[in-house]
Amino acid sequence: MKKFLCFFCVLFSLSCLSQQKQIDSLKKVIDAYTHQDTTYINLRLSYSRKKFISAPKDTTLLQYSLKTLELSKQLNFPKGEALSLNRIGVIYQYVFSNPYKAIENFQNSLTIVAKYGLPNRYYVGNIGNIANIYYEQKENEKALSYYKKMLDYPAYRINAYGYIANIYGNLNQLDSAIYYYKKVDKIARETKNVFQLANNQSNLSNVLSKANKKEESIASIEESLELIDKHKFEFIRAPAYSNAAKVYFNSHNFEKAKKYALDALSLKEALSNLFIEEKLWETLVEIYETDKDYANALDAYKKYVKLNDSITSLDRKLEISRRDMQFKADRDQAVAQLEIDRQRFIKNTSFVIGGALLVFGLVGYFLYKRKRDALEAKKVADFKVKVADTELKALRSQMNPHFIFNSLNSISDYMDKNDVDTANNYLVKFSKLTRSILESSEKKWILLKDDIELMKLYMDLESLRMPNKLVYNIAMDVNLDLENVMVPPLMMQPFIENSIWHGIAKKEGIGTIRIKAIKEGAFVVFTIDDDGVGRTTNISIDATEKTSLGLKITKSRLEVINQLKKAKGELKIIDKSVGVQVVLKLPLELRF
């Protein structure tokens, strides 16, 4: 997260040298100016911007900008007013570290932009500033909503996508993070923005590695490192090395991991950024432990703990501007985490000693083999149990009691209202769906054609439950032979249900669900798109705890299929700027 920040700071400082001269001459022009007209205000605004970049700690700029604001008001000059407010916001944010005061000024600036219909760039500038503050304050939900507003303006899109991806990465919503990094990637390549590309590939590799996509993560970091070497992007070298160490460690290439971690530590940029240095030591602890190099591991661990402590105290300073309550909770958590880490280390060390003793105790290969065979048999048995369990649960979720009784209730409601035709239509569809589900649940695979019919029936029923609310369309790849392609019954149903009840039901007006299936090599890729209110991003970091039952079941069904077909099917859930997209990749199964 901090990588982006340091990148922008560096850009500021790079441009400051050449600007010193301009600032001085500008100052002279302003001092010599006698009229107080709009040109005068424009000059003042230009001066304050340049001055801020060259001397970001100058507190007198606040008085200066307040005066500019005052003059703009007297002259009835909205552009001057909006820009002064923006400057004041920036000053509060960076000079006085007062994010709340800063946001207040940005909001006031926005009000003026809207009131006088000023050009879009004034609007986006404020939005971007507010988004960055929320981002730094880790108010992810708010930051996201502001970044998503920036997406309407092409020039800002690449940065907004990058930040959105970072947020999803921090929230561990990895599919979404990857999705947005890939958007940055696309734009960077199209516009030949090599710097963004290098930085983005480095960030992407980190998330891919977390998502356990080893090959892709290595490809990303390698491209990033190559670009950094070629174009000498020194200020992102340290974070890239840090990511490389993590990526290679996760891919079990310990030698390379160690090399990059140590190389990174020899860069002065890494040592000037506590967060990167801390991450590097953390990675090194893991590397040394794997190497069984306990002396170095302990050494690295001590450094890690020390940095962790100072970061915690740094965080503490930042937190002071926040509400007191949250401060306490965060500190307690940090202390507890430290304690847990310590305990874990002690535990790990004692395990290693115990393990060494055990080696002497091992009598021979046969004991090991016998155990392995037993484990293998247990694995097979477990898998069978899992298959049976998953099938049962899948049926349960499709014949969700909630759905059954609510349907019956809706039928009864139509009868109360004397709408016999609708009640009848509803009832017949309901019983057809019930019968089909019961019949198809006996089968592990059904024809794609039949599965589409089931989905249609299901969506027809749901749209009867909420009239004039739901529209759907289904598009099938012409390369898919509906009479020959087989799919597990109703894999998509839980997602359609989620889209309807968590996306579209909560939305005002009509919602649309688009279902698409295309053939991609040896896979069928289903996409379900809705334009509902989307998932709330205000979820705990450990997103797995909150996953719905339907999602769990589908994941487990997919695992069973992957294991049986030795395939790599995938499930992705992507938070779009509007609505949610679910992508389900299944191995292509043909009947004949």
Next chain:
Amino acid sequence: MLKAVIIDDEKHCISRLERLMKPYANLIEVVARCTSVSNAKSAIVLYKPNVIFLDVELQNETGFDLLAQLTNIDFEVVFTTAHNKYAVDAFRYSAMDFLLKPIGESDIKRTLSKLREHVSLKDMATKIELLFYNLESRNGSPKKITIPTQEGLTVVNSSDIIRCQSDANYTHLYFKDKTKIIASKTLKYFEESLENLGFFRSHQSHLINMGCINKYVKGKGGYVVMNDNSTVEISVRRKEEFLKRLNGK
């Protein structure tokens, strides 16, 4: 105008069926509604209907009991049932028309348009005879099925069929006595009625009787040699399941 008798032990089912037929008042008229076998018997004698809608479960009797007690069946029979797999299988073998409850508007429309086409009554007798044969021959014993051809209905023992081969919208059926019938139905239709009778869809265009295989020759998918020395390909994707079935699993 068709005269209809509805036989069902549930009043709701009778009135629902009647309501569904209301839009077709110029085509069909319900002349009697009965809730028991004895009741229905006298109504049929009295009204001489063209068609009866007959529920399978009639309290402690069945719709089959009614048909067994009638000496002369000169009307169409449409069975109705909520969920009875055994009966539904028997209907399929005999190509009897049946409606699953709750009945939808489109279901009744389809049935009435079939009635309008006047399937010959000779066929009805054949179908009912076959229905009884299949209902009585319990598990394991050979079943008879009806085969719709261009000339009409042919009845055969399912175990006499060696294999079926698709030919666009027609199906060629090969028999143990070296005869062959061309049926006016798709292979899918036969797959549905024969899959529970020891038949296996080995290929997009082949349905084979697992009891009539002489040998299996290994290959990518491999092929089988049937009793009549014909060879039938096994599709690669069906091979695994075919071997499972062959080994009696």
